[in-house]
Amino acid sequence: MIILRFPAVQWLHYSKAKKGFPGRELTSAGPIGKLRGSFEGVSRLANTKSAEKAARQSTVHRARNDALTSQLRSAIRKATLALKAGKHTEAATALDEATPVIDSMVNKGIIHRNKAARHKSRLTKQVRALAK
Numbered sequence: 821m822i823i824l825r826f827p828a829v830q831w832l833h834y835s836k837a838k839k840g841f842p843g844r845e846l847t848s849a850g851p852i853g854k855l856r857g858s859f860e861g862v863s864r865l866a867n868t869k870s871a872e873k874a875a876r877q878s879t880v881h882r883a884r885n886d887a888l889t890s891q892l893r894s895a896i897r898k899a900t901l902a903l904k905a906g907k908h909t910e911a912a913t914a915l916d917e918a919t920p921v922i923d924s925m926v927n928k929g930i931i932h933r934n935k936a937a938r939h940k941s942r943l944t945k946q947v948r949a950l951a952k
Contacts, residue, residue, distance in 0.1 A: 885930060888925060888928060888930050889925075889930060891921060891925075892921060892922065892925045892930065892931065895914075895917060895918035895921040895922070896918055896922070896939060896943070898914045898917070898918065899911060899914035899915050899917075899918045899943050899947075900943070902914045903943075903946050903947065903950060906950065908947070908950045908951050911946075911947050911950060912947050912951075915943050915944065915947050918939075918940075918943065919940055922936045922939055922940055923936065
């Protein structure tokens with residue numbers, strides 16, 4: 821038996837399995853997957869109030885950043901798909917719609933300004949090449 825100790829969790833006991841070591845299931849706290857990411861039922865992982873607040877803020881910020889990153893990728897994907905389809909007018913329109921989205925992500929700190937410039941430059945170059 822292996823005993824692991826996590827800071828804010830009770831002692832967890834692993835039992836040996838037939839295939840692999842350590843075992844696939846915990847004898848006291850359900851499947852092993854619950855160990856990754858979050859500890860359910862644990863009141864706090866942070867040791868100070870400021871650390872608790874930082875943890876709350878990072879959760880909110882991460883959710884916001886994920887949503888904004890998805891919005892950015894969708895705008896770029898729309899332009900890229902129009903380019904691959906060979907539709908110049910749709911590609912140009914998608915590029916015009918994607919440009920302010922890319923710029924706003926730079927202002928919000930989601931992507932670096934050089935990455936934004938690279939995206940805009942490459943898309944513009946492809947749209948112009950499609951026009952010829």
